[in-house]
Amino acid sequence: MGKWRSLLRLMPFVRPYRGRFALGCLGLLAGSLLALPGPLLIGQVTDRVFLGSRSLEQLLVYLAVIAGLYIVGYAVSIATQTAFVRINNLVVNDMRTAVMSKVMDLPMSYLSGVEKGYVQARIQECSSIGTLFTPSVISTFFTVVQATMAIVTMFVLNWMLALVVVGLAPVVLLTSRSSGRALAAGAKENMESTATLNAACFEIVNGIEDIKILNGKAPHLKLFAEKIARLVESGVKLGRMGVVFMGNILLVNNATSLLILFVAGLLILHGQFTVGLFLTFSQYSTQVFSSTTSISTLITFLKPVCLGTERLYELLDMAAEDGPGAHELTEPIRRLDFEDVSFRYGDELPLVLGGVSFSIDAGERVLLQGANGSGKTTILKLLLALYRPTSGRITINGEDSCNLRSADLRRRIAVVSQSIFLFHGTVLDNILLGQQGKTRSDVEALISRLGMERFFSRLADGLDTEITQSSSSVSGGQAQVIALVRALLSDSDVMLLDEPVANVDAEARDLVVGCLERGQFNGMLIVISHQTEGLEFLRRRIRI
Numbered sequence: 323m324g325k326w327r328s329l330l331r332l333m334p335f336v337r338p339y340r341g342r343f344a345l346g347c348l349g350l351l352a353g354s355l356l357a358l359p360g361p362l363l364i365g366q367v368t369d370r371v372f373l374g375s376r377s378l379e380q381l382l383v384y385l386a387v388i389a390g391l392y393i394v395g396y397a398v399s400i401a402t403q404t405a406f407v408r409i410n411n412l413v414v415n416d417m418r419t420a421v422m423s424k425v426m427d428l429p430m431s432y433l434s435g436v437e438k439g440y441v442q443a444r445i446q447e448c449s450s451i452g453t454l455f456t457p458s459v460i461s462t463f464f465t466v467v468q469a470t471m472a473i474v475t476m477f478v479l480n481w482m483l484a485l486v487v488v489g490l491a492p493v494v495l496l497t498s499r500s501s502g503r504a505l506a507a508g509a510k511e512n513m514e515s516t517a518t519l520n521a522a523c524f525e526i527v528n529g530i531e532d533i534k535i536l537n538g539k540a541p542h543l544k545l546f547a548e549k550i551a552r553l554v555e556s557g558v559k560l561g562r563m564g565v566v567f568m569g570n571i572l573l574v575n576n577a578t579s580l581l582i583l584f585v586a587g588l589l590i591l592h593g594q595f596t597v598g599l600f601l602t603f604s605q606y607s608t609q610v611f612s613s614t615t616s617i618s619t620l621i622t623f624l625k626p627v628c629l630g631t632e633r634l635y636e637l638l639d640m641a642a643e644d645g646p647g648a649h650e651l652t653e654p655i656r657r658l659d660f661e662d663v664s665f666r667y668g669d670e671l672p673l674v675l676g677g678v679s680f681s682i683d684a685g686e687r688v689l690l691q692g693a694n695g696s697g698k699t700t701i702l703k704l705l706l707a708l709y710r711p712t713s714g715r716i717t718i719n720g721e722d723s724c725n726l727r728s729a730d731l732r733r734r735i736a737v738v739s740q741s742i743f744l745f746h747g748t749v750l751d752n753i754l755l756g757q758q759g760k761t762r763s764d765v766e767a768l769i770s771r772l773g774m775e776r777f778f779s780r781l782a783d784g785l786d787t788e789i790t791q792s793s794s795s796v797s798g799g800q801a802q803v804i805a806l807v808r809a810l811l812s813d814s815d816v817m818l819l820d821e822p823v824a825n826v827d828a829e830a831r832d833l834v835v836g837c838l839e840r841g842q843f844n845g846m847l848i849v850i851s852h853q854t855e856g857l858e859f860l861r862r863r864i865r866i
């Protein structure tokens with residue numbers, strides 16, 4: 323029961339579309355009601371026209387009424403299904419957006435521990451929850467109404483035959499339920515095989531360059547073929563189960579039809595029943611049995627929905643990186659202090675920083691030095707509130723940075739990191755990313771002030787050069803210069819540069835270091851570098 327209750331947690335996602343949802347439900351109810359008179363009218367036309375009056379006029383009247391019901395039913399069904407398809411898509415995409423937004427707010431201490439592709443998988447899981455809003459699943463709830471009305475009508479017409487139909491319903495239910503369970507288990511296995519195949523594809527595409535260099539095609543293809551073989555095997559098994567499932571349902575339906583034919587036949591032979599009523603009963607019993615089958619498979623459908631909902635909220639309920647009391651940072655950063663800061667990346671991991679203390683004031687230019695792995699980059703990450711100190715505190719203008727909104731803090735701190743990630747889009751898009759109120763002309767003015775026009779004109783399409791993830795349209799050194807322009811454009815109070823002169827050619831090095839040396843940035847400057855050559859203008863040194 324606890325599991326089913328988790329479905330109630332989906333209410334906030336349905337609420338924005340409650341009008342549409344209510345209309346859709348009304349449509350389904352109307353569809354169920356419209357399906358009710360059909361069998362009764364067919365029975366009547368048989369008894370009253372074919373076996374009675376034999377009047378063409380009367381036949382046409384019946385046909386017109388039945389056709390009218392079918393046409394209205396068709397229109398209602400199309401409108402209802404379209405409404406639910408729309409609701410399904412909207413709800414699923416709202417969930418995806420909520421998950422993505424939450425993921426972006428989660429602390430790095432969690433995110434750095436999750437595997438690649440995991441978040442992607444969690445976002446994809448939302449579509450399994452969307453199954454709940456597909457017309458076929460929602461309509462199952464309404465087939466119960468339809469089946470109940472059919473049973474009531476049958477009891478009114480002939481209680482004895484109605485009892486036979488009702489008595490047979492559990493047989494249909496149990497048959498489809500047991501075959502459905504096997505089908506669900508097969509589907510799970512097939513999904514697992516698909517996921518492992520996807521993981522293999524992801525790895526091959528990701529490491530394609532190294533696979534080529536290392537001549538690794540043959541072993542990777544072998545591994546890929548093994549995964550394909552597993553998928554084929556589970557696909558065939560699933561297909562066989564599907565055939566057996568349908569076969570079993572057909573078998574039971576045929577057996578029940580035969581039994582109804584037998585009982586109705588006896589009643590007709592004794593003059594207690596008519597041929598028309600038999601036709602009516604046949605159609606109603608089909609409605610009852612198909613509703614029974616849908617209900618039994620509904621449970622199979624709802625299980626992954628419940629599981630998906632639980633997993634969705636597991637993520638949405640996680641604590642975000644900013645505590646509820648975090649407040650705005652309204653004034654510029656004038657001073658920052660590390661007060662006896664210690665840090666480890668995980669409870670089980672060793673200390674990276676042990677009791678680090680220093681203070682930096684506005685306008686200071688600092689070179690942060692230390693051996694490989696001593697924690698220099700970690701200090702920058704702590705400053706950016708990507709991680710929180712394990713002990714000690716970092717204060718900004720005297721206030722504990724844990725109490726400040728991290729987005730405000732990051733707006734005031736520009737970064738040129740060691741490994742620059744450029745996003746899909748143009749060079750200009752990347753420079754303007756996250757810059758409020760800045761335009762192309764601001765970028766062009768800055769480039770000209772920095773004397774970097776020649777550098778940018780050498781890119782394939784200048785500022786409009788497309789950055790693609792697969793082919794590097796800019797080199798590492800070029801990315802460094804782009805990141806510096808982005809940092810300078812942001813009018814931040816603090817600038818952090820992690821190894822700006824490593825792995826770059828003389829030109830990029832002169833462009834990056836030169837413009838800092840010439841005082842193009844007058845705020846607090848913190849540079850991490852193993853090399854000191856050319857960085858003499860950074861008067862203060864902090865060693866950790």
Ligand SMILES: Nc1ncnc2c1ncn2[C@@H]1O[C@H](COP(=O)(O)OP(=O)(O)OP(=O)(O)O)[C@@H](O)[C@H]1O
Pocket residue numbers: 434667671674692693694695696697698699700701
């Ligand atoms: N996300 C992480 N999870 C666990 N350990 C990490 C993580 N990031 C860094 N470390 C570890 O923390 C230590 C310090 O790393 P950091 O990058 O801060 O050093 P660094 O002084 O900048 O090194 P370098 O001079 O080589 O760039 C290293 O041992 C590193 O392996």
